[in-house]
Amino acid sequence: MKPIFHAIAGTTAMLIIAGFWMSTLVSEVFLDYAAVAAVKHAIVYGLYLLVPFMAATGGSGFVLSKTRKGWLLDQKKKRMAIIGTNGLFVMIPAAIFLNGKAAASEFDALFYAVQGVELIVGIVQLTLMSMNFRDGLKLDGKLRPRAN
Numbered sequence: 051m052k053p054i055f056h057a058i059a060g061t062t063a064m065l066i067i068a069g070f071w072m073s074t075l076v077s078e079v080f081l082d083y084a085a086v087a088a089v090k091h092a093i094v095y096g097l098y099l100l101v102p103f104m105a106a107t108g109g110s111g112f113v114l115s116k117t118r119k120g121w122l123l124d125q126k127k128k129r130m131a132i133i134g135t136n137g138l139f140v141m142i143p144a145a146i147f148l149n150g151k152a153a154a155s156e157f158d159a160l161f162y163a164v165q166g167v168e169l170i171v172g173i174v175q176l177t178l179m180s181m182n183f184r185d186g187l188k189l190d191g192k193l194r195p196r197a198n
Contacts, residue, residue, distance in 0.1 A: 053190060056110035060186070063103040064179045070096060070145075071172045078165065087152035094149045097142060104137060122185045129178045136171050144168040 070093050077089040108130060115123055144164050151161045187193035 052110055052114055056107060056114055057186065059103050059106035059110060060179065060183060063100060063107050064176065064183070066096060066100045066103065067172065067175055067179070070100075071169065071176065074165070074169065074172075083152075083155060083157055086157070087155070090145070090149040090152040093145050097145060101142075104134075108134065118189065120189075122189055126182045126185050126189075129182050133175055133178050133182075136175055140171045141168065141175065144171075 073089045073093070077086045111126070111130065115127065144167060147164055148161065148168065151157070151164075184193065
């Protein structure tokens, strides 16, 4: 049951982050300031959903890793440390900051600089999580390593 829980938690977290990223991009490129503000507001509230799924992913991954060793697992652990650090020190503060700026209709250079950082780090997060997903499938035997 633990591997299924880990997979569901990780997949859900990835989908939430992808949803945040796409909503941000669409609102910034195609919609008005009110829509951008609404998206920023929704993302901050969405953190109450994302954070528990990220914690569940990390916690269940930690429990699962106790019975295994190896290079793939080491790589997953390294990536998870980066994902957690980026989330805690970049993504969450950026989301809160951008929500405050958007709520005050302050769409200035600082807003867009932080927005750019958030979008770039968001892609990094999704890439690292995708790599962990792939390696999890390899560890579970559901995906074979590529032949060289």
